[in-house]
Amino acid sequence: MKALKWLSLFIFVAAMLFITACAGSLILPTPKGYSQLCERYVNADSQVLIKSWGYPGRTFDSKNGKQVFVYVETRDEYTLNPLAHSALIEYPPRMDPRKALPEVQAKNVYGQPVESMDYCMTYFEVGKNDKIEQVYWKGDCRSQEALDARVFEDKVNTQKTGADEGK
Numbered sequence: 001m002k003a004l005k006w007l008s009l010f011i012f013v014a015a016m017l018f019i020t021a022c023a024g025s026l027i028l029p030t031p032k033g034y035s036q037l038c039e040r041y042v043n044a045d046s047q048v049l050i051k052s053w054g055y056p057g058r059t060f061d062s063k064n065g066k067q068v069f070v071y072v073e074t075r076d077e078y079t080l081n082p083l084a085h086s087a088l089i090e091y092p093p094r095m096d097p098r099k100a101l102p103e104v105q106a107k108n109v110y111g112q113p114v115e116s117m118d119y120c121m122t123y124f125e126v127g128k129n130d131k132i133e134q135v136y137w138k139g140d141c142r143s144q145e146a147l148d149a150r151v152f153e154d155k156v157n158t159q160k161t162g163a164d165e166g167k
Contacts, residue, residue: 029143
C-alpha cells in the first residue's frame, strides 16, 4: 500500500514536470511569425524559395516587369482555392491601412491578417537578378515566431552559396 502511494506521487510529480516543461516551450503560430518567415527569403535566390516551399501555384509578370510567385494555403479541401479563379487574384493585394498591424510589417514584407479568410495568399516579387525583392501576404497566415532567426539565416545563406556554385 505504501509503495502504491509513492508510485502515484512519483507519477504525479513527473506529469507536472512534463506539463511545465511543455508549457514553457509552447509557441502558437502568429501573423507576426509569418512575416518573419517571409522576410527570411527577401534578397534570397528564388530557387531557395522553390526548394523550401515547392513550385508556386501561379506565376505572372507584374506591371513593373518583375515576376511574381503566388502561393496559397487553404484550411481544408472544401475551401475555395483563389488560384482557381483569376478574379480573386489582385496584385499587389489591397491592404486596408486601418487593419495593417505594425508588428506584421517588415522591411520589404507587407502583410494583412484577415482571420475570416479560409486561406493565406502570399506573393513573392522576384527581380531581374532572380532575387526576391518584396513579399505581400493577405489572409489567415500564421507561423511560429522566430526565437533565434540566425539559425534559419545560416541555413538560407548556405543554400544561397550552394545555388550560386551551381550557376
